[in-house]
Amino acid sequence: MPHGARVQVSQEVVPVRTILGLEMHFQVTSVKTKLFCSCSADYRGKPPNTNVCPVCLGMPGALPKPNRAVVEKALMVALAFNMEISPVLSWARKHYFYPDLPKSYQITQYDGKGVMSLARGGRIEVEVGGVKRVFRLRRLNIEEDPARLVHPTGSALTSPYVLVDFNRSGVPLLEIVTEPDFSSEVEVEAFLKKVRSVLEHLNVTDFSLEGALRVDVNISVDGGERVEIKNLNSISDIIQAIRYERERQLDALRKNIPIRRETRHWDPIRRVTFPLRRKEVEEDYRYMPDPNLPPLKITRELLEKLRREMPELPDAKLRRLVEEHGLSPYLANVLVSRRALSSYYERVVELSGVKGDLVASYIVNDLLGWVPEESPEKLWKLVPPDVAAKVIKMLSEGLITIKMAKEIIPDLLSGRDPEAVVTERGWRVVRDVEELRSVVRQVFAENEKAVRDALRNKRAIQHLIGKAMERTGKRADPRVLRAIVEEMLERARAELEEEGPGAS
Ligand SMILES: [Zn+2]
Numbered sequence: 001m002p003h004g005a006r007v008q009v010s011q012e013v014v015p016v017r018t019i020l021g022l023e024m025h026f027q028v029t030s031v032k033t034k035l036f037c038s039c040s041a042d043y044r045g046k047p048p049n050t051n052v053c054p055v056c057l058g059m060p061g062a063l064p065k066p067n068r069a070v071v072e073k074a075l076m077v078a079l080a081f082n083m084e085i086s087p088v089l090s091w092a093r094k095h096y097f098y099p100d101l102p103k104s105y106q107i108t109q110y111d112g113k114g115v116m117s118l119a120r121g122g123r124i125e126v127e128v129g130g131v132k133r134v135f136r137l138r139r140l141n142i143e144e145d146p147a148r149l150v151h152p153t154g155s156a157l158t159s160p161y162v163l164v165d166f167n168r169s170g171v172p173l174l175e176i177v178t179e180p181d182f183s184s185e186v187e188v189e190a191f192l193k194k195v196r197s198v199l200e201h202l203n204v205t206d207f208s209l210e211g212a213l214r215v216d217v218n219i220s221v222d223g224g225e226r227v228e229i230k231n232l233n234s235i236s237d238i239i240q241a242i243r244y245e246r247e248r249q250l251d252a253l254r255k256n257i258p259i260r261r262e263t264r265h266w267d268p269i270r271r272v273t274f275p276l277r278r279k280e281v282e283e284d285y286r287y288m289p290d291p292n293l294p295p296l297k298i299t300r301e302l303l304e305k306l307r308r309e310m311p312e313l314p315d316a317k318l319r320r321l322v323e324e325h326g327l328s329p330y331l332a333n334v335l336v337s338r339r340a341l342s343s344y345y346e347r348v349v350e351l352s353g354v355k356g357d358l359v360a361s362y363i364v365n366d367l368l369g370w371v372p373e374e375s376p377e378k379l380w381k382l383v384p385p386d387v388a389a390k391v392i393k394m395l396s397e398g399l400i401t402i403k404m405a406k407e408i409i410p411d412l413l414s415g416r417d418p419e420a421v422v423t424e425r426g427w428r429v430v431r432d433v434e435e436l437r438s439v440v441r442q443v444f445a446e447n448e449k450a451v452r453d454a455l456r457n458k459r460a461i462q463h464l465i466g467k468a469m470e471r472t473g474k475r476a477d478p479r480v481l482r483a484i485v486e487e488m489l490e491r492a493r494a495e496l497e498e499e500g501p502g503a504s
Helices: 068-080 185-201 235-254 300-309 314-325 329-336 339-352 357-370 376-382 385-396 402-407 409-413 418-424 433-446 448-456 458-471 478-499
Strands: 018-027 092-095 105-108 123-128 131-144 148-150 163-165 172-178 213-221 227-232 262-267 272-278
Touching (some): 018 185, 105 131, 185 314, 185 339, 329 357, 339 376, 339 385, 357 385, 357 409, 433 458, 433 478
Parallel strands (some): 227 262
Antiparallel strands (some): 018 172, 018 213, 213 227
């Protein structure tokens, strides 16, 4: 089954009133350095505590310096989501005590206490089950990622000690908080896929990187207390956690057990949520403006420059592919749902000189079936665009059929050249009329009953076409073959009529 079919989500009937809100964290993976120092933002795969400096280790007296590229990326995101951008860029200290944060405060942004969120408000339009819905955003902040805690046994509950790796400390994060506008996991899924696509097209976050997405979900059921689920880092985990938590809360209500306001953790192995800490009151983080980071004006000139430089967003790309490339809306939708797919399509178009559904369908319905669903970027390596372009060229020139283009995929995956494979297998499309007539004549002679059926019932003709197609090794040009079968049936009918009624 093509993966694209799974993009369409069906509206599930939820009998109870569920209220859901999201707090999303996206790593800005496209910048070179961390948020406040010149250490590399690419911390993955390095020996522990080697990608560090006094700033990201939180040493006393170390002075942070904001990374301009991160601020610009964040502002582009705010523009893309039609948010109201703050006139000043200001930074807050959020105090808490934890081993992942040696300076005992995280540098972030905040609305109030003398500072401002980078942007507020904003709306995201999403198609849910064929219906357009609008979900509201509350705020967008930039903040630093804390260090990574490593539990030697793999579990916070059983490990005798904890290791701290500061390589990730100070990596830039965007925090986007929504209003509690969602009533089901179906809406949440469609929304997150849209946000993911926009951040990919803006070149902010590479979602194939582990830890690039982290979402907390707030959920309450039937007017009960709000529960926060933490540690969700894939869309499928988010969906499953919501389903589990809704059932858990409903079950408690049925048994008259009050639902406590608390933070729960998602266990991706056991696929359950478990309580982390009670949350009777809002924790007091003692927010205050960071005295080391004076506020900066966000000028209209900067915003205008960013608006001009902004890459094409998924909605605009979708319209362009439908209007200028003549793509069917379904295929265009699947392509723009991931930047790796839409850019792959455009590269194949560029290399083959062919555009439209022929290309899009081959990518979405055929090639994508060989790629892990959540990792469409792997297509670039598995079947490089120049290889796919060769197949598309042969297809569009009628040298091979769609069937052959599908059959060739395992060869493409093992790195073979499509033209060489076609030559080696002696594949060529048979459209020689005389050759096909002789095939059809033989098929008619061997299938007299099927011929009589086809004369009575037009739909039975498909059986004869199938037989003839088999005989050519599926190499016949389907349109030419059909025309010949129809022509020869007409001839058979005329002969029957000449013989007169009763002769059969
Ligand atoms: Zn550093």
